[in-house]
Amino acid sequence: MRIPARRVLADDVYEQIRALIMGDGIAPGARVNIDELARQLDVSPTPVREALARLESEELVSRLPLRGYSVTDLLNRKQVDDLYSLRLLLEPPSAALAAARMTPEFAGQIEEELATCPAAPADDAYDDYKNLTAHDQRLHELILRIAGNEAVLQSFAKTHCHLHLFRLNFQQPFGVQTITEHRAIVDALVARDEAGASAAMTAHLEIARARLLDRM
Amino acid sequence: MRIPARRVLADDVYEQIRALIMGDGIAPGARVNIDELARQLDVSPTPVREALARLESEELVSRLPLRGYSVTDLLNRKQVDDLYSLRLLLEPPSAALAAARMTPEFAGQIEEELATCPAAPADDAYDDYKNLTAHDQRLHELILRIAGNEAVLQSFAKTHCHLHLFRLNFQQPFGVQTITEHRAIVDALVARDEAGASAAMTAHLEIARARLLDRM
DNA sequence: GGACCTTTGATCCTATAGGATATTTGACGG
DNA sequence: CCGTCAAATATCCTATAGGATCAAAGGTCC
Numbered sequence: 332m333r334i335p336a337r338r339v340l341a342d343d344v345y346e347q348i349r350a351l352i353m354g355d356g357i358a359p360g361a362r363v364n365i366d367e368l369a370r371q372l373d374v375s376p377t378p379v380r381e382a383l384a385r386l387e388s389e390e391l392v393s394r395l396p397l398r399g400y401s402v403t404d405l406l407n408r409k410q411v412d413d414l415y416s417l418r419l420l421l422e423p424p425s426a427a428l429a430a431a432r433m434t435p436e437f438a439g440q441i442e443e444e445l446a447t448c449p450a451a452p453a454d455d456a457y458d459d460y461k462n463l464t465a466h467d468q469r470l471h472e473l474i475l476r477i478a479g480n481e482a483v484l485q486s487f488a489k490t491h492c493h494l495h496l497f498r499l500n501f502q503q504p505f506g507v508q509t510i511t512e513h514r515a516i517v518d519a520l521v522a523r524d525e526a527g528a529s530a531a532m533t534a535h536l537e538i539a540r541a542r543l544l545d546r547m
Numbered sequence: 548m549r550i551p552a553r554r555v556l557a558d559d560v561y562e563q564i565r566a567l568i569m570g571d572g573i574a575p576g577a578r579v580n581i582d583e584l585a586r587q588l589d590v591s592p593t594p595v596r597e598a599l600a601r602l603e604s605e606e607l608v609s610r611l612p613l614r615g616y617s618v619t620d621l622l623n624r625k626q627v628d629d630l631y632s633l634r635l636l637l638e639p640p641s642a643a644l645a646a647a648r649m650t651p652e653f654a655g656q657i658e659e660e661l662a663t664c665p666a667a668p669a670d671d672a673y674d675d676y677k678n679l680t681a682h683d684q685r686l687h688e689l690i691l692r693i694a695g696n697e698a699v700l701q702s703f704a705k706t707h708c709h710l711h712l713f714r715l716n717f718q719q720p721f722g723v724q725t726i727t728e729h730r731a732i733v734d735a736l737v738a739r740d741e742a743g744a745s746a747a748m749t750a751h752l753e754i755a756r757a758r759l760l761d762r763m
Numbered sequence: 764g765g766a767c768c769t770t771t772g773a774t775c776c777t778a779t780a781g782g783a784t785a786t787t788t789g790a791c792g793g
Numbered sequence: 794c795c796g797t798c799a800a801a802t803a804t805c806c807t808a809t810a811g812g813a814t815c816a817a818a819g820g821t822c823c
Contacts, residue, residue, distance in 0.1 A: 339612050339784095339806065365775070375808045377593075380776090384597055388604035396553050397775060397814055413698040420636050420699070482629040482706065483636070489705050490698065553814085555776065581805070591778045596806090613784055613805060 340374060345382035347372055352391050352402055353498060363392060363400040389491045406495050408547050414492055415540035421487055422471065422536060426528040429477040430520050437477045438521045444470050445517050448510065461497070468493040470513060474520070474532075496543070512538065556590060561598035563588055568607050568618055569714065579608060579616040605707045622711050624763050630708055631756035635749060637703055638687065642732065642748040643741040645693040653693045654737045660686050661733055664726065677713070684709040686729060690736070690748075712759070728754065 348368070351357050363383065369376040383400045386392045392400045406414070429437075448466045475484040512535040519527035564584070567573050579599065585592040599616045602608045608616045622630070645653075664682045691700040728751040735743035 341806080342612070364773095366773095376775090377807055377809090381596065381600055381806095384600040385604075388601075396555050396558070398816090399775060410698065413696045416696055417637075417698040417702055420640055421633075424636055480629045480632055482626065482633040486633055486702050486706060490702060557776080580803095582803095592805090593777055593779090597776095614786090615805060 339378075341378035341381040344372060344374060344378045345385055348379070348382050348386060349391065352386075353494070357402050359402050359404045359498075361402050363402060365399065389489075389494065391494070405498055408544060411496075411499075411543055411547065412540065414490065414495070415536055415543075417490065418487075418492065419533060419536050421483055422474070423529040423532045425475050425478040425480065425483055426516065426520065426532040427525040428479065429474050430523050430525045430528040432477060432479055433520055433523050441470070441473055441477070441517055441520065444473055445513060448513070460500075464493050464497050467509075467513075474516070477520075499543070508538070509535075555594075557594035557597040560588060560590060560594045561601055564595075564598050564602060565607065568602075569710070573618050575618050575620045575714075577618050579618060581615065605705070605710065607710075621714055624760060627712075627715075627759055627763065628756065630706065630711070631752055631759075633706065634703075634708065635752050637699055638690070638752060639745040639748045641691050641694040641696065641699055642736065642744040644695065645690050646736045646739050646741045646744040648693060648695055649736055649739050657686070657689055657693070657733055657736065660689055661729060664729070676716075680709050680713050683725075683729075690732070693736075715759070715763075724754070725751075 357363065365376045365379050365383070369379045372379070383392055383394070387394050387400070390403055393403050394400050444466070448463070448470075472484065472488065475487055478484075512531070516528060516531040516535060519531050573579065581592045581595050581599070585595045588595070599608055599610070603610050603616070606619055609619050610616050660682070664679070664686075688700065688704065691703055694700075728747070732744060732747040732751060735747050
């Protein structure tokens with residue numbers, strides 16, 4: 332028997348740097364000094380380099396050869412718009428597919444996820460928002476998982492859309508409205524209503540995009 | 548002034564390992580011994596580790612903590628099927644968008660790319676196939692670039708679909724038929740025929756999928 | 764005074780060595 | 794004979810040091 336996921340130091344460093352960037356411990360656009368970061372985290376530069384290489388793949392940092400890494404800028408209007416256009420290509424058809432493939436077991440899972448949402452009042456607003464974003468991500472990814480296309484799921488995951496939208500840090504994209512929209516999507520899914528699920532997902536994404544762009 | 552892209556050793560190592568995997572220098576599923584590979588390439592393990600970290604992001608290798616890297620298996624039937632389903636979600640709507648945004652300059656670029664295709668008889672069949680795959684990739688990515696949604700383009704690029712399909716190494720997915728299909732897509736694009744471009748792209752992808760699955 | 768070159772400092776990149784962990788080999792007991 | 798356990802080997806992971814490169818400061822010439 333084995334502890335399922337043995338962690339190595341680079342994994343911890345990865346998480347810490349990620350938290351630093353997400354929590355604005357390092358400003359967008361700032362250069363990342365490997366040695367300094369290593370001293371700050373009390374490790375050698377080697378695992379820091381490895382962690383940065385991974386962070387580059389999710390575009391939280393960018394690398395210039397022989398010049399080091401720097402934190403990527405926040406998404407601009409066009410990038411947010413494009414990102415939602417991409418999601419509109421992927422998610423509504425996947426929701427329809429998920430409705431077609433719905434089983435009692437899947438229905439239980441998605442109802443459970445939806446139930447965990449409102450009952451998460453964290454200590455401070457920051458954690459609260461973080462938990463809600465994480466819930467939203469789990470719900471959307473669960474729908475893609477039910478749809479059963481691993482390529483679409485991976486493609487969606489690699490956009491790291493929740494991560495980048497979270498960086499924008501617009502409090503309260505979550506309101507009663509979002510919960511209501513989620514409820515509508517899940518209802519259509521459980522009812523095996525393909526067209527309804529697709530339409531509900533489309534409406535959900537378009538409203539979210541409009542709400543976000545209004546604030547930029 | 549500066550030589551535009553200064554390369555570091557890890558970049559070269561990355562290319563070499565990639566070529567090794569693509570050219571079956573390392574078999575799918577095989578473990579990758581970092582030290583051995585470093586000796587083989589006559590470098591230290593450090594840049595090899597960095598290169599492997601990058602290769603992991605395009606899923607040519609997978610990492611198990613404290614157990615090292617191994618070459619990923621070839622795509623199976625379902626993965627190929629899913630990959631084309633994903634492309635069918637992304638590319639036809641993007642083709643329609645590209646048709647709507649078509650300009651004389653874009654038209655020139657895409658006609659030029661199409662023209663370079665048949666005139667590439669390489670020395671051996673392997674290089675020939677490689678060149679044709681590269682052409683196909685450039686054409687499809689150019690259409691996404693014309694469509695103007697960077698998120699969709701990146702999402703497509705990160706599937707590394709041409710890379711993984713190339714690994715399957717089914718000679719002759721390229722024939723007169725593929726050229727004809729490309730011609731039809733480009734014609735619709737240049738004519739700013741949105742519905743036609745979308746339909747042509749859909750047909751192209753569905754035929755390619757059927758042809759590939761038949762051989763698996 | 765401005766442009767160009769040289770030098771200095773900082774930073775990244777690579778090599779090497781040693782500690783930590785997993786896998787394998789062999790022995791022991793049931 | 795098979796399962797379990799312990800020692801040995803191989804491999805990975807991390808730390809450290811030095812060479813290589815870039816950016817900036819200072820000096821010289823026009």
